[in-house]
Amino acid sequence: MLGINCIGILTSGGDAPGMNAAIRAVTRTALYNGFEVKGIYHGYRGLLNGEIETFRTENVSNIIQLGGTILKTARSKEFQTPEGRRQAFENMQREHIDALVVIGGDGSLAGAREFAAEFNFPIVGLPGTIDNDLSGTDTTIGYDTALNTIMEAVDKIRDTAMSHERLFFIEVMGRNAGFLALNGAIATGAEAAIIPEIATEVDQLAELIQNGFRKSKSSSIVLVAESEVTGGAMGLAERVKQEYPEYEVRVTILGHIQRGGSPTAADRILATRMGEAAVDAIIEGQRNVMVGIQDDKLIYVPFSKAIRDDKPINRDLIQTIKMLSI
Amino acid sequence: MLGINCIGILTSGGDAPGMNAAIRAVTRTALYNGFEVKGIYHGYRGLLNGEIETFRTENVSNIIQLGGTILKTARSKEFQTPEGRRQAFENMQREHIDALVVIGGDGSLAGAREFAAEFNFPIVGLPGTIDNDLSGTDTTIGYDTALNTIMEAVDKIRDTAMSHERLFFIEVMGRNAGFLALNGAIATGAEAAIIPEIATEVDQLAELIQNGFRKSKSSSIVLVAESEVTGGAMGLAERVKQEYPEYEVRVTILGHIQRGGSPTAADRILATRMGEAAVDAIIEGQRNVMVGIQDDKLIYVPFSKAIRDDKPINRDLIQTIKMLSI
Amino acid sequence: MLGINCIGILTSGGDAPGMNAAIRAVTRTALYNGFEVKGIYHGYRGLLNGEIETFRTENVSNIIQLGGTILKTARSKEFQTPEGRRQAFENMQREHIDALVVIGGDGSLAGAREFAAEFNFPIVGLPGTIDNDLSGTDTTIGYDTALNTIMEAVDKIRDTAMSHERLFFIEVMGRNAGFLALNGAIATGAEAAIIPEIATEVDQLAELIQNGFRKSKSSSIVLVAESEVTGGAMGLAERVKQEYPEYEVRVTILGHIQRGGSPTAADRILATRMGEAAVDAIIEGQRNVMVGIQDDKLIYVPFSKAIRDDKPINRDLIQTIKMLSI
Amino acid sequence: MLGINCIGILTSGGDAPGMNAAIRAVTRTALYNGFEVKGIYHGYRGLLNGEIETFRTENVSNIIQLGGTILKTARSKEFQTPEGRRQAFENMQREHIDALVVIGGDGSLAGAREFAAEFNFPIVGLPGTIDNDLSGTDTTIGYDTALNTIMEAVDKIRDTAMSHERLFFIEVMGRNAGFLALNGAIATGAEAAIIPEIATEVDQLAELIQNGFRKSKSSSIVLVAESEVTGGAMGLAERVKQEYPEYEVRVTILGHIQRGGSPTAADRILATRMGEAAVDAIIEGQRNVMVGIQDDKLIYVPFSKAIRDDKPINRDLIQTIKMLSI
Structure with a gap:
């Protein structure tokens, strides 16, 4: 498994319902497959500050139904600098984190892309945003x-x-x-x-x-x-x-x-399946991809494609609204 | 029963959840007691414009759970003039409406008070407002x-x-x-x-x-x-x-x-009990009173008292908030 | 304050929504007033087994909206024996718990009554049951x-x-x-x-x-x-x-x-006010009473009265149902 | 348009949330496209008994959010006989209904298939069932x-x-x-x-x-x-x-x-899109097909395929449950 023993997980950017279901799925799938798991609080900022905790199965008990994110989230200006990212990477090494799962929106995945490029280690992203504005996936966690x-x-x-x-x-x-x-x-x-x-x-x-x-x-x-x-x-x-x-x-x-709010069934199921797929991706040696879903199949989408700002809406619906408001 | 054969019902001012439960209770209690019932649309404005319809038990079927008011509501400037109120009263006479049940907030009950004073016929009010700012009643429909x-x-x-x-x-x-x-x-x-x-x-x-x-x-x-x-x-x-x-x-x-929203159990029960009490009030010969609830007992409150702007809040709760946010 | 330094709190019998809001209110009001607080898990059984933990303000953070009870609940056959209750009392002494707040239904309060009688220390009950079948209080937490x-x-x-x-x-x-x-x-x-x-x-x-x-x-x-x-x-x-x-x-x-389910506003407010009143009761030297609410005023009800099986329903409502289902 | 002027619509079998959203979409899309629309109450039974009403846009106002079906539903033994279906067809002719939209589950679509085969006129089905057990469509209205x-x-x-x-x-x-x-x-x-x-x-x-x-x-x-x-x-x-x-x-x-219950966003959107597609199907000359959705595209599925009892579940989810309950 490419020498990966420990997976770190963080949520970043705006929070979205279902992030906790994803955290639970990543954690338990990883533990089930023999990895160590570390939860990183406050997104990239926590990686910089060392707000990191070993996660056991109990850490994610009874959270599937909760809105928000138990890992908290924050925006970090420092992480946007090369020095910040170096600091973050050094903390990862100190904590023996070999791979990272990042749950967030386009800004968070853009950050992940840059981070991975600089330090050459596997990051897998999960699309966590209520806006559904990530490309390469039919829908996002929280939408x-x-x-x-x-x-x-x-x-x-x-x-x-x-x-x-x-x-x-x-x-x-x-x-x-x-x-x-x-x-x-x-x-x-x-x-x-x-x-x-x-x-x-x-x-x-x-x-x-x-x-x-x-x-x-x-x-x-x-x-x-x-x-x-x-x-x-x-x-x-x-x-x-x-x-x-x-x-x-x-x-x-x-x-x-x-x-906010407790996630719907669809979001909990999506987050669960995607969380499982994120660990699978790491096992398969994937890196620097976002897990997406297309036609109900889980796929891996390169970060560069995921953050492209060109996801099309269904324009037929405009006509539908017009017809049905007669 | 003082020569009352037909009861008109209207909702006025801002709408509040539970108004439909009250309309249902007034209508069915009145029909059960042998009255004719007429629904007046758009509050006092509908009384002026003659938007009036005979209500049978089916008119209020399956509405107890609905937010808003099936009778609609509106604000009427014309009704605030003596000429407007005269017009409204003449329409009531033409429709053979002998008594009126008005569901609304302080403005609506103030209007009812003036209307009743000028034309000397029975009006019973129900406190329908989410603000709970009517005096003489512990709580209001919608709060x-x-x-x-x-x-x-x-x-x-x-x-x-x-x-x-x-x-x-x-x-x-x-x-x-x-x-x-x-x-x-x-x-x-x-x-x-x-x-x-x-x-x-x-x-x-x-x-x-x-x-x-x-x-x-x-x-x-x-x-x-x-x-x-x-x-x-x-x-x-x-x-x-x-x-x-x-x-x-x-x-x-x-x-x-x-x-908006479907009314809670407490609001549906309150509206039902108050709606029944409004018809009882008319039967008992009450006039120009609002139905209130105090210590879980239904009472009649003179309009003048109900619209007084002096309902006290429970100041102890300020201290409670302070203690509990430690 | 009668030599009381530490208050223990437990939930017992069937769980009811709002128990967590009550636990939060008791804990923080007690801490605010300088008491130590200990949470006892699994009701009386936990008192017997020593499942007891010191509670700080963080222990009750963000629980007001949760159904169930974070202190868990259980039924204990052992506590129904004199030996069991002696064991429980000795554990209380070992933990320096001077007074107890018990949240539960009639069985739980009957147990509290017996326990208090045998060992002569203050117990205050809170009516926590969805059935609303406790006397001396208009309503109960969870109903x-x-x-x-x-x-x-x-x-x-x-x-x-x-x-x-x-x-x-x-x-x-x-x-x-x-x-x-x-x-x-x-x-x-x-x-x-x-x-x-x-x-x-x-x-x-x-x-x-x-x-x-x-x-x-x-x-x-x-x-x-x-x-x-x-x-x-x-x-x-x-x-x-x-x-x-x-x-x-x-x-x-x-x-x-x-x-189950997240408690309603009324239950959260009731549980909060009653939780605060439970601590006030202990400060005032009350013992062996249940906090009740009558006409929106918090009162103390002797256990013997609270568990009397004679709380009257509002029989008028039977007629209301009949009239309104025409 | 193949001589079709009037479209009849009915709901049949067990009710499912979103049926009203579908009724609204069929009705308004049909009216928008110049058809006459007739609502048939109580499913096939109403077709037999002539419980049929001309639908205007107001008939489907403010129903998108309602559970159940405003057209009611029923099971009809008579319709299962050739005589019953003949009677139903004669009523359709008397009412000048040229095409039928049937919203229901497998039993209802099996009936539609037989009915259409005997009398050779266009029927389009919509998959309305909470069980999601219709083939040829990823999901069904109500699931x-x-x-x-x-x-x-x-x-x-x-x-x-x-x-x-x-x-x-x-x-x-x-x-x-x-x-x-x-x-x-x-x-x-x-x-x-x-x-x-x-x-x-x-x-x-x-x-x-x-x-x-x-x-x-x-x-x-x-x-x-x-x-x-x-x-x-x-x-x-x-x-x-x-x-x-x-x-x-x-x-x-x-x-x-x-x-029961108010339909979710997904069900309302699905029902709306499918309802629109049902009218499109009739315009395009489709007959005896169910509207389905596959990979987010609306398709037409022959009745014979739709009612085949072989829709596969996602067996991977069994393993997911096992992994995540560690």
Whole structure:
């Protein structure tokens, strides 16, 4: 097994539901296969500071259902410097960690890629991000839970929207990728989704809404991906209010509730299978790959491909939203 | 029974979970007792516009679990004028509505009080508001559900707060009354609650937070009642950041999700019992009272008392929060 | 403070949601007031076996939202013998535990009463049981959560009951007390509740159901308290099927899901306030009392009164169910 | 468009969450494309009895989030006879229904296949069943929701299992297919899954459980698919208790709660996409096919293939469960 005895594991970047299920799967699969396992707290920062602990099977008991990450996460500026990474690598050596499993989003995997290139040891990544914006994998750990959290929140808002017959702009996460907004709109029967992949003019939006009201729909809900370009839900609402002052417009920014919560079945199963595959990857001698899932099969994706910013959305769904909001 | 044959029912003001359970209880208790029942849509506005429909038992089938209000709600400027109220009363007469049940908050009950005074017919109010800010009743329809919605949202945020070790300000409803913020803080184990009833200095707050971090708590959460005085969560966060730039502060405004959702058991039971009591009140010849609950007994509270802005919070809970966040 | 330096805490009997919130409140209130705190695992059995650990504030961090009990619970036959209790008391002395807080149901408090009588030291009880069958307190820790769990399960079953137009008997806990069945029926709009406090003939039940079907209700749901007398939901369904073979009858026994789950806001707040009051009781020199709540005020109830099997249900609700299922 | 003007839609067999989302999507997509739409109540029985209603866009407003089926469902013995089907076809002609969309499980699609063969008109099926036991499609409408419902129930039971350190057998649906039990076990971190596809000896099971207890796991949970062969959870528990009386065994049968509840995001999106595809199929001249999804692409599956009883489970997951319960 290439002289690998001890696997280190860390979570990095924004936390995502299912990270704990992944930590559990990596830990137990590794232990089952005879490896030693070390948990590294606070992501790369903990690697720098030596916040490292030997993990036994009990360390991951009864965590599969917990949101967040028991390993904590942090952003580390120091790790972005060559000196920082050298320090981190030296700590790894001191702790006899031979391989690393990194659970996180694109920033975290970009860091992993650089780290691995400099010091030539195996890193395997797991896609842990609610945004689903990693390429080479159909879905990411945390995305399904976040989508359901959004759906439940919008269901609640629709109760009140329908009681008052109002227009709601609801902002969801996804600065670079519209998966949450687009699929959230389908799942909630929203009237429109404003996503970074597709430019939307206020006029188009207004027309759509007017059509809705003309058909005497009792409420209209628009899901908006957060964005510095459009100004998000708040920016959009401002422009609609300016041009169409007759609408009673309300804005809700879902914010940090989208990251938390007990993971869904799909996320727990995905995280479990991917965690197992990460250890398999190390056993097989893979390095510097992210575990992905495509057509329900686990695959290995080179980091360079995973962090490419070109994951396509399903554009047919835009038409679906339009048809179904008649 | 004082010549009352037909009872009208409407919901008014902000919607609250449990309103449908109350509509069901009023409708069926009235039908069971031989009354005719008419549902009035869009609150007082529907009374003005004649949006009125005869209700049978099927109209309220399978609604006990729904958030919002099937009767819709609206705010009506016209009803605030004497001419508007005259119009509304004439519509009631045309529809042969002899008595009215109004479900809503303080504004709605103030309107009911004026309406009843002018035209001398029985109105019974039900306290339907998530804010719990009506006097003469221990609790209001919708409050328990909103409190649980807040709790679940804060539980989710704590997942991510703990993973990142951050300070969160979370804004909840309750412009005039701190029930949601105060009890929400107890229920979530928050580090502090900022409520309108008690002035809080930024220094006090910072001290509290610093104590928390000194004790190496992994996260701090402060619940803040929305407020024009303090600027709510956003205003507070600004001031803390200015004076203590070393804190990583995040803000979430829960917003409209607090009004929606399927009502809790407590709210459904309360709404059911109060709805039944509203019809009893009419049978007993009560008029111009709100149904309240005190020490688990249903009582009648004069409108004038119900809308008094002096419902006391349980100040002991402030000390409880302080003790339990050590 | 009567020479009390160290407070022991244990949970006993069936677990109930909110026990962890109570453990947290007792621990931190005690620490805040300068006491030492010791957690005793597995109830009285752990007292016998010496499964005892010093508790610091971190031991109860982030547990307020968890179902079950971190202190575990067990039933101990040995503790029911004088020798067993002597052993337990000697362990307490060895650990310098001067006072005990016991969280549990009637069996646990009966044990506490006997233990305290024999060895003359302060025990304070907290009512922790989903059944709400302790006297002298309006409600118990865990009851509100269980009621909501039942409600959510019945809401789900009603989806399918309405789709198929069937008659469902759903069994809930409450062998000696019908609170869950009765209030669960109100909260779910069920057609009837079969509870131990009130004998129900199959004929009455059948009449009620026939009325429902005659009125072309799309489904009928009856909540049944578990019972050896009636045979519970299964026994009842058998008898109805025998006499009325034309009904399509289904049975669901909710079982152990009723004990678990994250506690509701009401249960967390109740457990927190009661936990604080337990420590206050010890400070005040109270002994051999259960903390209760009456009309929202915390009170002390002698054990002998708390375990009396005579807590009255609200019989008006039977009539409410009947009226509202028209 | 082959002379098709009016599309009928019905739900049949056991209800599944997401059926309403499918009804909404079929209805609105059909209306958007210029078809007339007729809703048929109570499945094939309603076709026989003429329980048919013209559907407009409002008929499917605000139903995407509802469990069950607004069209109701029923089993019809009469439809299983040639005379019954003739009657049904004549009613279709009288109502000018040219094509049928049937949402249901294998029995319903087998009926559709026979019906279409006899009268030569287009029927398109949608896979609506929580069991996921239809071939030619990766997943079925309702499966993801049922899986999450099971997971949430088991999470609750684990709270109490861990508090008491017990062995639980939990029975889930899936008489012919172990998807729910197997994936439910992965999602909840259960110690084993007993499924129809794989014979399990009591000895194996006992060994597994003993290993668990030897490793001092605090509880053991086994998910069991309902089965007449093994006797389900109850039968299994009996045999374990007989041979290993030292275990404290508990049984819970989840039952009908598994069918209900608001559908998850995945089920709503799946149902929406499939509903749209059903209308596309009719437009394209497809007939006697079920809409399936494979590798996230919508496909058409001949009825004969869809109802074949040979859908493979992912056997790797058995090993995963074993590894992760160390």
